[in-house]
Amino acid sequence: MSDATGFEPKIVAYVCNWCTYLGADLAGTNRLEYPPNVRIVRLPCTGRIDFNLLIKTFEMGADAVIVSGCHPGDCHYTAGNYHARRRWTMFRELLDTLGFEMDRIHFAWISAAEGKKFQQFITETTEKTRALGPYTAYREICEASR
Amino acid sequence: METLEKVDSAFAGTSVEACYQCGKCTGGCPVAGLMDLMPNQLVRLVQLGRLEKAMASTAIWHCVSCQTCTTRCPQSVDCAGILDVLRQMSAEQGKAAPELRRVLVFQKAFLDNIRRNGRLNEVELIGFFKTLAFLKDFNIPLLMKDTLLAPQLMQRGKLHVIGEKVRDRAVVRRIFDRCTKPGKGA
Amino acid sequence: MARIGVFICWCGENIARTVDIEKATAEVAKIPGVRCAINYKYMCSDPGQAMVREKIQREKLQGVVVASCSPHMHLKTFRAAAKTAGLNPYLVEMANVREHCSWVHHDKEKATEKAIGLIRMTVGKVLRNRALDPIKVPLTKRALVIGGGVAGIQAALDIADAGCEVVLVEREPSIGGKMAGLSETFPTLDCSQCILTPRMVETGQHPNIKLYSYSEIESVEGFVGNFKVTIRKKARYIDIDKCTGCGECWTKCPSKKTPSEFDYGLANRTAIYMPFPQAVPARPVIDKDACIKFKTGKCGLCLKRCQAGAINFEDEDKLITEEVGAIVTAAGYQLYDIGKDQPNAKLSGYGEYGYGEYADVITSLQFERLSSASGPTSGEIKRPSDGETPKKVVFVSCVGSRDNAKGISYCSKICCMYTAKHTMLYKHKVHDGEAHVFYMDIRAGGKNYEEFVRRAIEQDGAIYHRGRVSKITRENGKLIVRGADTLVGEPVTIEADMVVLAAAMRPAVGVLELAQKLKLGYDEFGFLSESHPKLRPVETNTAGIYICGACQAPKDIPRPWRRRRRRRAKCW
Amino acid sequence: MEFGYYPGCALHGSSNDYEKSIRACMKVLNAGLKELDDWICCGATAAHSLNHKLSTALPARNLAIAERDGVGSVLAPCPMCSMELIKAGRALRESEQMRRQMSEIVELKVEGKTDVINLIQVFERIGIETIKSAVKNPLADLKPACYYGCLLTRPAKVVQFDDCERPRSMELILEALGAAPVSWNYATECCGAGLTMANEATVLELANKILKNAAGSGANCIVVACPMCHVNLDMKQSAVERRYDTAHGLPIYYLSDVVGLALGLNKKELAIDKHFVCARAQVKR
Amino acid sequence: MIDQLRQTCRKLLEEGAVKVVIGYGQDKPSMMPHPVFITKPEECDRLVWNDLCFANLAAYITRKEIKALGKPAVIVKGCDERALVVLEQESQFTRDGIYVIGVACTSLPASGVGNPRAAKCASCAVRTPRYADVTIGEAAVGSSAVGSSSCSTADAEFAQLDEFMKKTPAERFAYWKAELSRCVKCYACREVCPMCYCNRCIVDKNRPTAIDTSATIKGNLAWHIARAFHQAGRCVGCDECTRACPAGINLRLLNQSLAKSVERAFAYKAGMDKETPPVIGSYSLEDKENFIQ
């Protein structure tokens, strides 16, 4: 699947413990295949996902990042995802102003029942990122900071 | 059996494997009583890869393409679509059941008519079909049957002997050619 | 240097098939901080756990990474193992190399690389983990049971008998649920009410059970051991403490034309009514929409009749707060709505079956009422349209279930059994009648179940057709049922007098909203999710909230009966 | 209001009475019909039976013509044409590759964005209330059996029109005209359609069942919205009667016929006089 | 006006209503006014008020050294008061624990003696404090007490940002790369900010280190993202950070991008209204989520 340069995107997914992580488990249970480029980091809730993690992720060489949790109304902690939704709305604006490549930052609601959606989302994100190539702009600033 | 890939691609998108043989297609089929094999049995034969038997059935030529089977299927199997494919394969390979070959003859005549005119010329089609069918089966009643209706149709202004033709018939022919080009087939 | 132990599980072939276990073991052994890395065929088994314990002690491990399945599956298992070996359980983490790796990737090289990466990540996590000690908080030794059907009643009684207080909330005017309306139950054909009503009465009188009938859960706050539940007590317009249940009111009520919910519309009831004679509490309720007093201001006959002065047209909804420590959800099920209009956009109706259009096409629950001694026909089988005894009845299985196209994909589990039961009930009452069944598969797994179905066929002469019904129409007073018998390989047409549709089981109305209030997970069909189908079947992912009955999945009556035992053990 | 118009071969052939009737109604209702320029046959059953690609290409050519000429909604009164056009449009919308391939084959850019509708939908868009208020001649003693046949509502996922098992849209229009449609069982059963010519026995059997059930349900006529249904039920009715030795005598009207009659048009204006089975007494004018 | 101000403060101190007045003093006329802390009535003459009183004194309310002095009276301009509103919403003080002396901005410093960094005044939302216990002076003629509190003039407020956003993302990234490379991490931006009252800032945490402390471009970018985003829905646009930055980094632009998104997405403007629930910490079921799949 990799192109001539052998580029394999590195993607990190921050997911909530109650919905998307279980959605990923379901994808496994149903043997729904997807590309192996994503590393899942399990956190209690999207409301807990610190925006710094996204920046750190890019600093550590990721080419795309995913944030995913429960659908609105389904949060295990009542409203964590509603708070997250607000925060990410604002955060994306900030990153956009800073000139981040916004198509490397993905958000989704994936429930514990949506193994199929998880598979499709991961597959699509991997393919999109593969098409974008490595996040050179960010890697350059990291290089410059060594 | 011919190459599996070809069969697979022919039935692509029809989810043959989803059929669990409940028979709802057969139960609702208006012409199941006339068929030698039931729609669910035809799907089963396709599932098993036993296309020869399916292609040789009269059932596929009895099908009126009314889509009831497809509409009611609890597994969303496009049963009518599968029968379409079976008819195509049967026609291509000359496997059509002899007694119903005239359906095929008619459909070929129909397409040929369109290829030439762009639109259907009914008089021409009827004439052409009857002659062809007659030559094949020497079926005199068939030859005679609708001819009795013709004067009445004429009388009602419902038959135009000359018929309509599309202005740009060349493009119609090119479309046909592109679609029937071997290798890139259906 | 830290001392982390890594334990890689083969999961039989599940992981080992796709991940090169030996390579992974060798690679992760090199990760800084890793003291030892070993693999084993079944890490969760006793010998596997023993290996973990032994390594913890011998290598003086400061942290453990188990690379196997999802932490939702076995994290508790391995933490418990570590604890027995003297390691703080929170220094154990799992790398999910099965669900997130071996099961979803085929390329062995890439899967192995990913598995190593996942383990490396988890080692990184354990390196930063700190030992945690559980805290103790006071808890309220009181349980809330939501739903007063058979599952809820049994749960409430079990907990109450164990000496804890129970708050039982039922949204209908009476407890009893669906089972109260059934005739006889499989596989014994004993009377449903004979089993249930004594339990209902016991529930109503139990000193430890506080019953809120005609009430709904408004909101739930708090956490395990300390939930605060707000209950909406709907206006009943009857003071149930004053009311004696004498019946003067409902026998005199002039508004008599409301279809009875309990009889699924097969009979009518009055505006002030008791849902059924054995109701608990045995108190009536006023249907505001049907009541003439409410509609026109005139009437008030019941008020005049009531000696106890129990009727109160001014009654209003009340909000009550209860504190409980645990919650059992037994919210129950409903039948798939076979009619044309569907509440859920994903589902579509079965216009081809004519339900709602032909009076003699009925659902299985309606048939229960028709054959129940307490039903509108006192147990005689009479068809709804004209009260004639149907001489030919067709029973259709799998209506709405096992249908990906417009229904739901799962098997409703109980229909095969009750359909067999229906044919028997019918044949026992109409000796010269014909009972035809259209089925796809007969699923009769259970003690005496298969025997039961065979009895319906062999002894009672039910005629089983292997096939699905495609369309039902009516002609000359007969229902024309067109289906197929795939065993013969031909279409079948039966001219029937009545058709009974075994509609699929779906979670009850409002289960979704309830799940959101309780923060419970649910599957794509709306059934509530348990923590783990095998390991924690009655617990949910929210600590302190348990589920039972058919709000979890389609179940027959013996199932909740069995499961309650575990639940009781779980609550305290 | 103006609609694009794709008559299809039938309406320019043996079913020209249907076209006449539609045009007469539209005129009264002030709705224009703009016929697609140099349209070609949709390929019908024959194409999708024998050549799948052709069954997309032929309709695609017509959709391309509509797109080129900026026609948004196209009336295809023949359900077969309508279904083929909708199906092709859907296939085009779903796949970029299909759009590319078909644009090449039909020599015009095609995206499948045309909205293809049937005659019932045209009346619905004109507005049932509008029609109701324009009724001059209520059809009080008409008890029609509304016959949808197969392709008006099927395959449901393709045409996405009405409830394919219990459709009511035609009934609603007829009720607005003052008629009393009957409830019957064969509203969506097939008449044999494409096999008229090739397999007459089948057609006659199916037609007989339909006619019989309609009459048995108290209908005094059948209303159709499909040229093929009309052929099989009207033209072939005498054959049916001969073969099954019955006498149905059920007039078969196009939907536009009954709308036109209620709007005050006469038999001739609607070409009802071209039908084989004689019209009922109240429409003899 | 200055007399009135001094008199008010003197009286407050004399009566013992407050223990300290946080106001502005000035060492030499040529130098910038700076914060002073007056604890004695007779020192009130040290107070000044002029167009160069930029410092946002609300920043001192949360400091333990200042709290130790006792109940303060704090002199605020309209813009500074918005910071007090946010701090009160966030329970950083109780309203009766401080005395607020409002001063109306009588002229627009941007046009006055050279502080090029007074861009904020051009789009000021509140010229006259609204929640003060006492307000001195009246807003300049031609400027309303409440400026662009609605979105009507917000377009003007965000004009610079809107213009900036016309650049391509790559150009924007390059701009910030150059701009932020000058940051030496002196944290003046943080310290002047009334909203940065954390006991321990995230950048000072090192177990684990979330943000590199090195003043490299990578560490600087991470720091400025964190600083700006922790102000989301809280920054009142007082621009003290921009004024304080020795390297002249355009922090205003970053703050504005958040202010704009908050205003556009949630119709919220920080510090305008005490009663509106803060945008962070509340939510609405109707919040748009078109970016979430």
Added chain:
Amino acid sequence: MSDVIAKDDLLRLVDQWLAEGKRVLGPVKAGDGVILYAPLAASSQLVLEGFVHAANSIKEAVFPRSETIYTYKFNGHEIELSDVDPDSTQCIVIGARPCDAASLPVLDHLFNWDYKDKFYNARRAATTVVTVACSEYDDNCFCTSVGLGPAAEQGSDAMLLKAPDGWYEVRAVTDKGTALFNGKTTPAPEIKVPISDGPAKKFDTVDIETFLKNNYESDAWRDITMRCLGCGACAYNCPTCHCFDIVDEGDAAGGRRVKNWDSCQFGQFTVHASGHNPRAVQAQRQRQRIQHKFRIYPEKFGAILCTGCGTCTRNCPVSLGVLNTLEAIAAVARGSIEVK
């Protein structure tokens, strides 16, 4: 006898240095008009006049804000360390003010006391400083109070004095300076650039030192520094402040150990591992800064750790700097301000 160089020739010379691969540092206009010492890409960026002092200092030439001292890599259970070679790229600082240059001899003590800092020394050896004598000053300047002046030559390798008509007088101070301008100047005996007196002397360092010795616990510290917000704007831009922190930055693969600027004004600066902080309040930190500059450093190395540039005051968001602190102390010492 003086040597002069035309401004254009000077700029050409700068471009020549750049072309030779040297690093050239000088005042440039950054952002919204702030003047900063920064590496030049071309002589056109250089701003020599029209401002009193840049917002920062030249210490980055010898003591960068962030410097890697070694790198490490994980290799299985082993850790591989690699030394980083000191940077000895030839560097020319042009346009520095005498008060900037004067910091270098002061800093030399610190980096060559018990430990000889090879990174500092390599950069110092490779650096040539060309100052421009001050022709203007402001209220924040106080070089004369710490024994320097507008044309003080301490630390300079060469000094430029602005002459009329676009000429600069070039005074070579050291061999490095002589080498730099060798052959580039024109003798011009007629040009004699007058040297300004600089700001008036504002306090006496001896008085200050005495006060600092005797008033460690004075309440004056609190009163004077009350407004300090605790940022590092003063220290980071100060030519003589030199505190640093050592941190590791890295990930699972490896990383680097790095020496970063730090400031005694930060609350975390003196936090002990135990959690105790001997300088718990801001006044103590301000006191430390002044004590260090005017008592501790002089006691240890015999040099005042301040060159009177005034950058601290100019950069302070609340206008608090060494100067006004010392002025206030002087006032307290004179008894004109009462200490509570």
